[in-house]
Amino acid sequence: MSDSHDVVIIGAGAAGLMCAATAGYRGRRVLVIEHARKPGKKILMSGGGRCNFTHLESSPANFLSDNPSFCISALKRYTPFHFLELVERHGIEHVEKAPGQLFCRGRSQEILDMLCTECDHASAEIRLGTSVQAVQDHGDGFTLDTTGGRVRCESLVVATGGLSIPTMGATGFGYEIARQFGLNVLPTRAGLVPFTLHRQLKDHLAPLAGISAPVEVHCNGESFREPMLVTHRGLSGPAMLQISSFWYPGDSLEINLVPGEAMRDTLYGRRRQRPQSSVAGCLGEHLPRRFAEAFCGLQQWSGPLQQYSNPELDAVAATLGQWRIDPAGTEGYRTAEVTLGGVDTRELSSKTMEAKRRPGLFFIGEVVDVTGHLGGHNFQWAWASAVAAGQEV
Numbered sequence: 001m002s003d004s005h006d007v008v009i010i011g012a013g014a015a016g017l018m019c020a021a022t023a024g025y026r027g028r029r030v031l032v033i034e035h036a037r038k039p040g041k042k043i044l045m046s047g048g049g050r051c052n053f054t055h056l057e058s059s060p061a062n063f064l065s066d067n068p069s070f071c072i073s074a075l076k077r078y079t080p081f082h083f084l085e086l087v088e089r090h091g092i093e094h095v096e097k098a099p100g101q102l103f104c105r106g107r108s109q110e111i112l113d114m115l116c117t118e119c120d121h122a123s124a125e126i127r128l129g130t131s132v133q134a135v136q137d138h139g140d141g142f143t144l145d146t147t148g149g150r151v152r153c154e155s156l157v158v159a160t161g162g163l164s165i166p167t168m169g170a171t172g173f174g175y176e177i178a179r180q181f182g183l184n185v186l187p188t189r190a191g192l193v194p195f196t197l198h199r200q201l202k203d204h205l206a207p208l209a210g211i212s213a214p215v216e217v218h219c220n221g222e223s224f225r226e227p228m229l230v231t232h233r234g235l236s237g238p239a240m241l242q243i244s245s246f247w248y249p250g251d252s253l254e255i256n257l258v259p260g261e262a263m264r265d266t267l268y269g270r271r272r273q274r275p276q277s278s279v280a281g282c283l284g285e286h287l288p289r290r291f292a293e294a295f296c297g298l299q300q301w302s303g304p305l306q307q308y309s310n311p312e313l314d315a316v317a318a319t320l321g322q323w324r325i326d327p328a329g330t331e332g333y334r335t336a337e338v339t340l341g342g343v344d345t346r347e348l349s350s351k352t353m354e355a356k357r358r359p360g361l362f363f364i365g366e367v368v369d370v371t372g373h374l375g376g377h378n379f380q381w382a383w384a385s386a387v388a389a390g391q392e393v
Contacts, residue, residue: 005031005125007393008144008153010174012039012126014382015365016159017115022390024122031153032124033146035131040112041168042161046379051108053087054080054383055376056100062377064245065370066186070345074353074384080376083383090114101375135177141360155360155393159386162339162366163188170333174367175342181358184344186369190336191245194236195253195327202328204298205230213287215239216259222246225259230291233331242374244330245340255323257295258286264317267305271313275306279316338378342369352392353385362389 007023009016012034024030032039043051055062058080060072084102087094092114093105104110119126127148134145135156144151160174175185197205208230216225217239229237243253270282279301283292296302299319308316333339343363347355353368355361364385372378 003031003149004152005029006153007031007155007157008033008142008151009157009159010132010144010177011159011161011365012036012128013159013161013365014040014043014115014379015161015386016157017112017119017126018383018386019157019159019364019390019393020124020126021115021118021122022387023393024119024124026391028393030119030122030124031151032119032126033130033132033144033151034126034128036169037129039116039126039128042165043112043115044108045165045168046108047103049108050103050106051111052097052101052103052376052379053094053111054083054102054380056080056084056096056102058100058372058377058380062373062375063370063381064191064340064372065345066341067345067369070348070350071370071381071384073350074388075380078384078387080380082387083380086118087111087114090117098375132173135180137181137358155362157362157364157389157393158367159364160367162342163333164190164336164339164366166333170339174363178343178347178355178363178367181355181361183347183355183357183363186341186344188339188341190330190333190338191340191371192241192337192374193244193330193332193335194231195234195240195244195247196329196331197234198326198328201298201325202234205235205294206232208291208294211288211291212237213257213291214259216256217243218254218256219243219251220246220248228255234327238374241337245338245371245373247327247330249329252324252326255325256321257323258283258320261286263320264314267308267313267317268310271305271308276304278302278304279308283320337374338371339366340369340371342367345369351388353389354392362393364389 006028007030009032092110130148136143141154142156158174209232212227212229215228224242226238228239280296365382
């Protein structure tokens with residue numbers, strides 16, 4: 001016998017749980033199927049365990065997509081303030097760690113508990129440790145063969161996420177379903193991911209692992225002014241994660257190590273006032289001292305400033321403002337926070353997230369080709385796309 005529901009949602013992550021509660025409150029009989037034994041694993045790890053659950057200034061400009069206008073409708077109808085109201089209604093204390101970026105004051109578990117509570121109140125069932133083995137179209141609905149038996153539904157919502165962090169259970173199953181129903185799936189790649197470096201530069205910077213510095217990084221016409229973190233494998237931190245979404249293999253990065261500083265004037269002034277001082281000493285007033293010394297060693301800048309000619313100081317200032325590096329690559333899906341690409345938004349209704357080719361089939365969250373900047377935007381897309389679908393299924 002089949003287990004029948006109005007709506008089946010594949011995936012108990014941020015988007016899946018939000019959609020389940022939204023549909024359940026409309027009186028729909030909802031089942032969420034999750035192959036992991038616990039829901040919301042990525043919610044729990046997000047924001048260093050404190051969940052950067054939204055960004056107050058989230059707008060379409062904060063998202064990447066092959067079809068940039070697609071996200072406008074959902075984001076406009078479910079704003080960060082709608083989700084904040086839900087958070088505050090559940091008594092979850094929050095902090096604004098950076099302008100617009102909201103985190104739990106406590107643990108990420110509070111957001112997951114809130115979503116599960118909402119699902120419970122909406123009578124949406126969550127079935128864990130259950131894998132979907134096949135999806136069949138039977139005209140007036142769908143049949144799912146699962147490890148827990150056969151399930152039937154009128155509407156099917158795919159909220160399976162992307163390929164990022166496979167150790168937490170990420171798979172390409174959502175893309176397989178899209179292709180099964182004839183939907184185009186755009187090429188995927190890791191986003192919001194640290195860079196790896198070629199051996200020589202990596203070995204030179206490796207002793208600085210753990211040191212962070214405020215920089216401005218540029219690539220392919222985009223730029224971000226945020227901290228950069230040196231790691232044993234390469235470069236990370238918000239600046240590098242942000243620009244990684246715009247980087248392609250073979251591209252160079254230009255890094256301004258002293259954004260907002262007129263280093264040419266600073267170096268000229270220091271040479272005049274303290275001719276015996278070094279470039280490293282001057283740079284150490286703007287960057288962590290160890291980083292300044294290592295960078296000067298990398299560039300072979302030594303000796304007192306009085307030994308530098310004007311053209312030489314000009315070259316030093318230019319390098320500090322436009323340090324050009326060619327990453328070896330990225331750490332890939334293993335540590336990527338998001339997956340770029342995915343289900344082509346031209347295949348979906350921007351109002352409901354429903355597949356144009358197959359009414360009753362919906363795709364929400366990360367599986368769709370909409371990817372946000374760092375800072376809570378991807379969660380906001382999860383909430384907004386989930387509500388858009390939940391109000392229709």
